[in-house]
Amino acid sequence: MTDTIFALSSGAPPAGIAILRISGPLAGTTLASLGGPLPQPRRASLRLLTDPDDGSPLDRALLLWLPGPNTATGEDLAELHCHGGRAIVRAVENVLGRIAGLRPAQAGEFTRRAFDNGRLDLNAVEGLADLLSAETEHQRRAALAMAEGHFSRRVDRWRDELLTLSAMVEAALDFSDEDDVPADDIEARIGHGISALASDVGAALAAPSAERLRDGVRVVLAGPPNAGKSTLLNALVGRDAAIVSDVAGTTRDRIEAPAAWGGTPFLLTDTAGLREEAGDAIEAIGIDRARAAVDAADILLWLGDPATPPRADAILVAAQCDRLPDDGRHDIRLSAVTGEGMDRLRAMLLERAAQLLPGEGDYALHMRQRTHGETIARHLASALSTTDMLIVAEELRGARGAIDRLTGRAGTEDMLDRLFGGFCIGK
Ligand SMILES: Nc1nc2c(c(=O)[nH]1)N(C=O)[C@@H](CNc1ccc(C(=O)N[C@@H](CCC(=O)O)C(=O)O)cc1)CN2
Numbered sequence: 395m396t397d398t399i400f401a402l403s404s405g406a407p408p409a410g411i412a413i414l415r416i417s418g419p420l421a422g423t424t425l426a427s428l429g430g431p432l433p434q435p436r437r438a439s440l441r442l443l444t445d446p447d448d449g450s451p452l453d454r455a456l457l458l459w460l461p462g463p464n465t466a467t468g469e470d471l472a473e474l475h476c477h478g479g480r481a482i483v484r485a486v487e488n489v490l491g492r493i494a495g496l497r498p499a500q501a502g503e504f505t506r507r508a509f510d511n512g513r514l515d516l517n518a519v520e521g522l523a524d525l526l527s528a529e530t531e532h533q534r535r536a537a538l539a540m541a542e543g544h545f546s547r548r549v550d551r552w553r554d555e556l557l558t559l560s561a562m563v564e565a566a567l568d569f570s571d572e573d574d575v576p577a578d579d580i581e582a583r584i585g586h587g588i589s590a591l592a593s594d595v596g597a598a599l600a601a602p603s604a605e606r607l608r609d610g611v612r613v614v615l616a617g618p619p620n621a622g623k624s625t626l627l628n629a630l631v632g633r634d635a636a637i638v639s640d641v642a643g644t645t646r647d648r649i650e651a652p653a654a655w656g657g658t659p660f661l662l663t664d665t666a667g668l669r670e671e672a673g674d675a676i677e678a679i680g681i682d683r684a685r686a687a688v689d690a691a692d693i694l695l696w697l698g699d700p701a702t703p704p705r706a707d708a709i710l711v712a713a714q715c716d717r718l719p720d721d722g723r724h725d726i727r728l729s730a731v732t733g734e735g736m737d738r739l740r741a742m743l744l745e746r747a748a749q750l751l752p753g754e755g756d757y758a759l760h761m762r763q764r765t766h767g768e769t770i771a772r773h774l775a776s777a778l779s780t781t782d783m784l785i786v787a788e789e790l791r792g793a794r795g796a797i798d799r800l801t802g803r804a805g806t807e808d809m810l811d812r813l814f815g816g817f818c819i820g821k
């Protein structure tokens with residue numbers, strides 16, 4: 395029989411309330427042995443919890459009885475909403491640990507059970523992990539879309555469609571044995587089906603990158619020494635992340651500072667001032683790194699000569715406008731010292747970032763998902779490039795294999811262990 399597991403699922407005590415969850419076949423009998431007759435399913439009930447060994451009171455708590463399989467884990471589930479004191483949590487955990495067949499849950503084990511019971515696929519589990527670590531509104535919304543199964547349902551449709559197409563290919567292969575039955579018609583329908591599927595896979599793969607959403611949109615500040623890059627970075631993040639001085643060549647390495655405004659995560663990078671003649675070997679390395687950062691930027695703020703930005707898509711910034719003249723060849727003029735133009739710059743950055751990040755209700759894709767998605771797309775493209783139905787059948791099987799790895803239907807055990815082990819205990 396499956397173990398029944400329990401854990402504190404709310405935050406570390408002391409807290410206002412502590413929620414202990416119990417999942418597995420013994421959840422109901424356990425709940426009854428501490429809190430008396432089972433409450434009606436899904437109805438909160440206030441009870442005195444007692445130690446089943448000696449009847450001594452533990453706490454007055456709100457109980458929930460959630461019989462499976464329609465629960466978060468897919469198993470019978472019970473919840474004890476206790477007062478969140480340390481001694482209470484410890485006493486209740488001790489009582490639960492003494493009950494035969496019960497044991498403390500491992501990290502992520504409730505979610506693992508939800509996955510094993512088909513309540514969540516791997517994509518939804520990843521969404522849940524991102525939801526728990528979300529720090530900005532943007533991250534929260536995209537993670538919720540993934541956790542709610544918006545992507546999972548789309549992938550399930552792909553799998554259904556593939557199964558239908560595979561059956562049609564089998565039929566076409568059977569027809570071709572009988573010379574008098576033309577297989578052209580069914581082959582044309584298979585071709586249409588595969589190309590419709592391929593275009594939906596392609597559209598899904600256009601989703602923004604989850605890594606960018608997690609790490610922030612990379613904004614790089616570049617330009618010659620003393621242009622005011624460090625001052626601007628500090629003003630954007632609201633703290634002294636980079637050293638400011640009037641010595642040219644002060645910033646020698648990249649300085650990265652995370653920031654968020656408008657609910658959007660950014661990773662700002664200050665770079666060494668670009669000049670042909672570096673003062674010394676260290677500055678020269680800094681300049682090489684600055685060039686690499688410029689290439690890797692999602693958004694480049696160029697504080698140098700507007701005639702020669704290192705990238706055509708750079709935002710041309712006229713910095714220090716309180717003391718330097720502006721010839722009107724820039725996209726924006728600002729002063730990090732007086733604050734002039736700073737709101738406009740933030741708005742410009744938000745506007746550019748919006749094109750790189752998922753919109754309202756959209757999900758983002760991790761590298762893992764993208765890789766499997768590209769494999770699916772490759773198999774479909776190969777299937778479309780041939781009229782040999784035996785090869786088409788083989789490619790459709792390949793696409794199905796990639797879908798099963800994408801959803802976690804097929805996968806390596808250690809990958810799952812890593813994923814679930816990354817959750818908290820109690821999740
Ligand atoms: N107290 C408490 N709050 C919590 C959770 C929990 O387990 N306990 N959750 C833990 O993750 C999250 C909610 N997640 C859930 C995920 C699935 C189901 C579920 O499968 N429900 C059934 C029945 C729904 C109903 O009563 O109408 C279903 O959808 O079939 C429930 C909660 C966040 N808040």
Ligand SMILES: Nc1nc2c(ncn2[C@@H]2O[C@H](COP(=O)(O)OP(=O)(O)OP(=O)(O)O)[C@@H](O)[C@H]2O)c(=O)[nH]1
Pocket residue numbers: 618619620621622623624625626637638639640641642643644645646665666667668713714715716717728729730731732
């Ligand atoms: N008045 C005024 N002074 C500024 C402004 N921005 C920067 N400065 C000054 O200009 C000098 C150089 O500024 P930094 O921010 O260190 O310039 P940087 O581009 O990071 O320079 P390097 O690290 O050498 O590449 C400092 O003395 C700043 O105080 C501004 O908007 N207005």
